[in-house]
Amino acid sequence: MSQEEMIRLDQRQESPLQQGDSHAFVYRYAYIRSADGQREREPNQDYLVFSTEADRFIFAACDGVGQSFYGDIAARILGDGLVDWLADNALATDAPAALSDSLTACLLTLQGIATERVNDQMLPDGPAILRDVLLEKRERGSEAMFVCGRIEAPTTQLPAGCILLIWMGDMRVKLWQGGSPIDLGGVHETAQRWSSRHGPIGGAVNLFCAPLPGSVRLVVYSDGLKDLDEAIDYNRSNEKLNLIIHDVGLSPESDDITYLELATRPSSSTSLPATGS
Numbered sequence: 001m002s003q004e005e006m007i008r009l010d011q012r013q014e015s016p017l018q019q020g021d022s023h024a025f026v027y028r029y030a031y032i033r034s035a036d037g038q039r040e041r042e043p044n045q046d047y048l049v050f051s052t053e054a055d056r057f058i059f060a061a062c063d064g065v066g067q068s069f070y071g072d073i074a075a076r077i078l079g080d081g082l083v084d085w086l087a088d089n090a091l092a093t094d095a096p097a098a099l100s101d102s103l104t105a106c107l108l109t110l111q112g113i114a115t116e117r118v119n120d121q122m123l124p125d126g127p128a129i130l131r132d133v134l135l136e137k138r139e140r141g142s143e144a145m146f147v148c149g150r151i152e153a154p155t156t157q158l159p160a161g162c163i164l165l166i167w168m169g170d171m172r173v174k175l176w177q178g179g180s181p182i183d184l185g186g187v188h189e190t191a192q193r194w195s196s197r198h199g200p201i202g203g204a205v206n207l208f209c210a211p212l213p214g215s216v217r218l219v220v221y222s223d224g225l226k227d228l229d230e231a232i233d234y235n236r237s238n239e240k241l242n243l244i245i246h247d248v249g250l251s252p253e254s255d256d257i258t259y260l261e262l263a264t265r266p267s268s269s270t271s272l273p274a275t276g277s
Helices: 035-040 071-086 096-120 128-140 223-228 238-250
Strands: 005-008 015-021 025-032 046-052 056-064 143-152 162-168 172-177 193-195 199-201 206-210 216-221 257-264
Touching: 015 238, 025 046, 025 238, 046 071, 046 257, 056 071, 056 216, 056 257, 071 096, 071 143, 071 193, 096 193, 096 199, 096 206, 143 216, 162 172, 162 216, 172 223, 216 223, 223 238, 223 257, 238 257
Parallel strands: none
Antiparallel strands: 005 046, 015 025, 025 257, 046 056, 056 143, 143 162, 143 193, 162 206, 172 216, 193 199, 216 257
């Protein structure tokens, strides 16, 4: 059995661009607080967690909604919970209805955990008007947008491999086969999110599931790196990516940054469908 490595990024620390690899995958990631967050020593509202094994990669990237009650709480609870759910070997990726039911149950369980955590959150000392605002926000709950996924390389037990991607909100998720983009379907809207009070809101959870071809590249990033939207490169060098992250981080209006990229080592001729499900 291959050894699993779990990485949970500390929401109070920066993680400049780093690389890693396994038998089937190579990956790189970066995790940086906004200029304001670093100056005020506030936690990152984003959260990144991933698990890597020889032939499997599982991740969750979450963007806590700043206007909600401590969005970093929802981001962390949601991210950890989704990765645990995705690690379940019994996930029926070939049965969409069963997969959807299982995901719904997971999100409901996390809703209860997060509600308890939000209710227990101590309010900071300060003016009465500040406490009133925080109490009102707590009543609405903590919210986060997310992208999560499970990528399995072809093996004897799973000859075609599998890629499962799930998301809500406007976090970016892009997939290429070779140099050609894959249409994942679904929507990417800020109205979509997960709430500690109400669960998924703003529409249905988006889901893409397909066999895994021998060579794909997946890129996920939060809106703190929206500069990549018009200039996304499926094969950008470390030097160029570091320069973009550095330049964005210098802006006084910078937002929290999460970046994750995964590429498979070519090992299969299976192809993805042209559109998502």
